[in-house]
Amino acid sequence: MSNMRVRARTRLVVVGVAVGVVGAGLGIRVVAEGDVAKYGGVALYTVLVYVLVVLAAPRVRPVVAGAGAFAFSCAVEFLQLSGVTEGPAERSAVVRLALGSTFNAPDLLWYAIGAAVAASAHTWVSGRRAAPERRPGAPRAAVGGRWRGP
Numbered sequence: 360m361s362n363m364r365v366r367a368r369t370r371l372v373v374v375g376v377a378v379g380v381v382g383a384g385l386g387i388r389v390v391a392e393g394d395v396a397k398y399g400g401v402a403l404y405t406v407l408v409y410v411l412v413v414l415a416a417p418r419v420r421p422v423v424a425g426a427g428a429f430a431f432s433c434a435v436e437f438l439q440l441s442g443v444t445e446g447p448a449e450r451s452a453v454v455r456l457a458l459g460s461t462f463n464a465p466d467l468l469w470y471a472i473g474a475a476v477a478a479s480a481h482t483w484v485s486g487r488r489a490a491p492e493r494r495p496g497a498p499r500a501a502v503g504g505r506w507r508g509p
Contacts, residue, residue: 366417373414380407398469405432405473413481421485425478432470436462 384403388396409428413419419427438444439462448460459466 369417370414373410373417377407377410377414380410398465401466401469402473402476405429405470406477408432409474409477409481421478421481424481425474428477429470429474432474433467435459436466436470 380403384400384407387399387403391399405428408431409424412424412427416424435458439459444454444458445460448455448458
């Protein structure tokens with residue numbers, strides 16, 4: 360498969376994941392309430408930012424995407440301290456969902472959790488996809504060209 364097709368397929372999968380994350384973020388408010396809904400949504404916000412980073416740069420390493428998503432989420436949270444988001448958030452539900460309206464320190468922890476979960480899932484999926492297959496009966500050294508022992 361050509362490199363361009365692989366990238367297009369990867370981006371298509373990532374768009375599907377983004378739609379799923381948005382659905383989960385909106386759905387958590389329907390099925391849960393209180394802190395579970397609030398902080399679950401906060402963590403999913405960072406997961407969505409992570410997915411958008413991967414959409415923009417499909418070859419990004421999970422740790423870099425996680426750090427970027429966490430940093431962006433924290434920057435938005437600290438922007439709320441300045442009061443810049445209050446007015447627009449009062450006038451628009453979309454702005455309120457994207458930028459929030461008031462600073463909440465525990466959100467920073469949940470941003471870290473969301474970034475860590477997203478990076479872990481990305482690492483796991485990437486590892487499964489890249490794992491070489493060994494033919495039954497083939498010596499272990501045939502996989503990746505290195506001897507892996509008995």
